[in-house]
Amino acid sequence: MAVKTSVDGNRVTIDDYIYTVTPAGPGQYAVADEFGGRLGYFTVRGRVVTPDDYGVQGAHPVLQIGKLWAAAHLFKPTEKAAAPATKGLCRIATHERASEADLEKARAYRAWMKKQPGCKASYFVLDPATGKGMSISIWETREHLNALREMRPPEGATPLQSTSVESFPIVEEP
Incomplete structure (x- = not known):
């Protein structure tokens, strides 16, 4: 059975459950159920909705409520315009901090990766004070x-464990 959702002003309805969204600070919004019980908050930065969900049993996730509300109020509909031409x-x-042995394996992996079809360049940067690298x-x-x-990379060549990974289209080159 499909979930029925709607947004009317600051009122978000999911199936037969009604939630109210109210501003709670810059980019932050409070979520309450129809009886005034607080479910949590969510923040919006750009197009990213980040919940602080109190985990109230029986309530829908604050993330789901926040995304529905933000889509109706904050996000402009995306037009089907041509995407900018990418240059890669x-x-x-x-x-996070890696051991010298892990760094050696990562160097071997990067050397192998740079020889693969389509790889234009590969860099590793490191903050010696914190050990954080990219x-x-x-x-x-x-x-x-x-x-x-x-x-399959060669024996002894492995990438470093990642805490986050992002990809971006290249639209300008130096």
């Missing part, structure tokens, strides 16, 4: 990057 893809992976690779297309997942 940049992948950025963030890493792997940055530039690819001709997303397909080239995705093909890397199917390939």
Whole structure:
């Protein structure tokens, strides 16, 4: 059975449950059920909705409520305009402190990766004070990057464990 949702002003309805969304600070919104019980908050930055859900049993997730409300009030409908021409893809992976042995394996992995079809460049940056690092690779297309997942690196070559990974289209080059 399909879920029925609607947004009318600050009132979000999911099936037969009614929730109220009210401003609670810059980019932050409080969520309450129809009886005034607080369910949590959510913040909106750009197009990202981040919940602080109190986990009230029987209530829908604050993230779901926040996304419905934000889509109706904050996000302009995306027009089907042509996407800007890209000049490739940049992948950025963030890493926590790594051992010297792990860094050696990562160096071997980057050397191998740079020889793969579609890889334009690969960099590793490190903050010596915190040990936080980033792997940055530039690819001709997303397909080239995705093909890397199917390939086997040589023995002793492994990427560093990532805490986050993001990809961005390259729209300008230096």
